Amino acid sequence: MNSKQIRQTFLDFFASKDHSIVASAPMIVKNDPTLMFTNAGMNQFKDIFLGNSPAKNARVADTQKCLRVSGKHNDLEEVGHDTYHHTMFEMLGNWSFGNYFKAEAIDWAWELLTGIYKIPVEKLYVTVFEGDEKDGVPMDSEAMGYWRKHLPEERILKGNKKDNFWEMGESGPCGPCSEIHVDIRDDQEKLKIKGRDLVNEGHPLVIEIWNLVFIQYNRKANGQLEELPARHVDTGMGFERLCMVIQNKQSNYDTDVFQDVITRLGYLAGRKYGSNEKADIAMRVIADHLRAIAFAITDGQLPSNNKAGYVIRRILRRAVRYGYTFLDFRKPFIHQLVAVLAENMGGAFPELIRQQDLVINVIREEEDSFLKTLETGIKMLDGIIEDTKKKDHTDVNGNVAFELYDTFGFPLDLTELILREQGLTVNREGFELAMEAQKNRSRSATQLETGDWIELQQAEGDGFVGYDTLEAKIRINRYRKVKGKKGEFYQLVFNTTPFYAESGGQVGDSGSIEANGIKTEIFDTVKENNLTVHLTRQLPENPGEDFTAVVNSINRRLTENNHTATHLLDHVLREVLGKHIEQKGSYVSPDSLRFDFNHFQKVTDEELNRIQKKVNELIRTNDQKDELREVPMSVAESMGAIALFGEKYGDQVRVIRFGDSVELCGGTHVKATGTIGQFIVISEGSISAGVRRIEAITGSKAEEYVENQLKALKDVSILFNNPADLKGAVDELFTKYHLLLKQAEAFEKENAVKLKKELLQQVEIIHGINFLAQQIKVENSAVIKDIAFQLKGEVENLFLVLAAEIDGKANIHVMISDNLLKEKGFNAGSIVRDLAKSVNGSGGGQPFYATAGGKEPSGIPVLIQNARRLLNSQG
RNA sequence: GGGGGAUUAGCUCAGUUGGCUAGAGCGUUUGACUGGCAGUCAAAAGGUCAUCGGUUCGAUUCCGAUAUUCUCCA
Incomplete structure (x- = not known):
């Protein structure tokens, strides 16, 4: 059986047991501060277990995309090194909400595994909860009884609270669970040690494949358990493991779930999977991470620099890193695997096919930028290596390695790898210390x-x-x-x-x-x-009495303007740019609206213009809002309503229609589009590969904006005496201005040349040195500098002091020919400091050229005298 | 949300005790060579050193704020 058949068989089996099959919830979790990603099959049913909302169907089954990369379940660093950890995986599950309980759950699980998937009974073990005195819970003899029907006593094991009692959190619904384990070792191994001794012992080939949770208690805040009136079943079976067992493999990565991608990867890398341990690890890492990233992107979570988006970016970078180090990739390669993945999994998850281009582009861009990060990191590391060797050290300061990691994103393991080639190591202790300090800072900042x-x-x-x-x-x-x-x-x-x-x-x-x-x-x-x-x-x-709650209506109305305008914009974008447009994010506030969508080129000014025009036309059409609150999803779809990937919809949805714009939406809207008044696009730009953002304003904000623009224009026009052709007038002025500027510069230069020529006449020879000290009249010190450098080029053996009064301050420049510096030991810096005393100032510079300023320009003549005296005394 | 970095010519980047009248490569323009393409050589144009403020005789360089962006942690 291939993986597609295995998945389908599961769903068909439970459909035949009167379960309704639901779609996987998005992997990205919204509206839950405790959870960033879906990490178990039950997540989307959490509210039912908590009693916040009723179950629509008492029996449900599905396959759920899960991601375990942060928080309690963090498998990220394990992935690839063994054969069974994953970041993203599918969890097959069946649920009973107050409907059937242990008997059916156990019987069906057994029927499916042994009867339909034909897993040999002698490979299977099951566990039941042994009970816990402290909680006052007895051994789960009920489950034990049902299992005895199916398999001999010695294959039924008792498990402790850690393995066989499931709890959602500190408090809340919980209960005993029964796990089904499978022993897929070869016969030789089985003779050496019994399978039952390896259950729950972390052996890679004696593994749990299905966990049946029987929720029958509620744990109260004080730790006590109480019986629940409604008892639930929550099961989870790892799809990838199941495939491994059914396909008689000993690694998840050897199943067809991963092999297509691995084969393609091997082709790109020019290596064969299974021929080199390190390369194999890298290939597993990449095959796994590719799935996580691709599914995250189709769920609307793009890689970014914080929160969930950052986690996705990190996963991708881990994959690139392994490819870089162990498969010698130097150019983006992961995006080339997307096509294979889409072919393999697109059937069960159509979003992969529909958004394939976007996924490829986003991944390629991310790869590109990270490879760049690596390159600069390697350059910096070269400098560090040189430094360390110069100091005769064999280990690199932990702080330095941490800075490389923390500030420049260069991974520590790569740092260590490169250092090892040079016979160096990283001071791990220092690194960990710096890391700990960073963590403490963050923690104390976010304490809530x-x-x-x-x-x-x-x-x-x-x-x-x-x-x-x-x-x-x-x-x-x-x-x-x-x-x-x-x-x-x-x-x-x-x-x-x-x-x-x-x-x-x-x-x-x-x-x-x-x-x-x-x-x-x-x-x-x-x-x-x-x-x-x-x-x-x-x-x-x-707080216990009656209140009247009043919403700030002004802000609400402004927000509604923007929300409805967002729908109109979405609609028009499809019309102008094409049907491929899908919303990738939106932000609607009283002040403005933001709309992100997939599109691979810049939206041209002309297109933007048409978009704005069309939205305004729709506003003037004044379409009335058509709001349908409880519509079956199927009806909404037939109306052509736009739904979002990465959004979880119930069976009953709310549909908002304005004319031809039909969207599934829970937000609030204007009664008729005319209320919006006006729509103006403020900016268009890119936020990531293949995703563009339009920002716009409406209503009174738009009006204000237009008013300001008109006023600014009018003000400028008045400055030009209201010309018929304002742009022409500005253009003309601009041209004239540039011309004058050039002329002024030329004039200044000419003056400088003239001044320089006059100065050349004044040069005296003192002790064989061409001496010149003068007060001159110039507009700014740049001119003096220019003259000084010109004189230096024209006069040999020069000792030059130029002073000027600029803006009521003294400005002194000293220039000395290079040969004199050595021969006479002059230093312009110290000379200028010395001279500046006469004008109550200070200064400095290089040995051949220095400047100084002073607050008393009246001292300039004395300063000139001092310069002459200085040279005279050099005799 | 917190920490660290970056922002210099159209692009990629140099530019350390604050002073070298701000540089390189690629690209652009012009000219020469060759029958043309291409190429080679030569020259030129192109910079509010992100923005605003401060320290200083003097700030691309130091300090502060803002913006944009990268990165690590949560």
């Missing part, structure tokens, strides 16, 4: 203390009512205090709210809540998981 939720009441409410009203009677259900570096604030959760929480690019509402004539300001509204959280600096005096 979150207090416990304080439950006030459980008032029933209508949730979000802000589509229809900006004012509502509300009650505060719970609140908590959050302490950050910038001070403290409170998070409030209402039963009903007219406040829109930041999402879909639209900023959160601000406003106030009021009781007994006392207002409490709400400065922002955000979403945490599915909760709408209102932020305030101050807690109302009596």
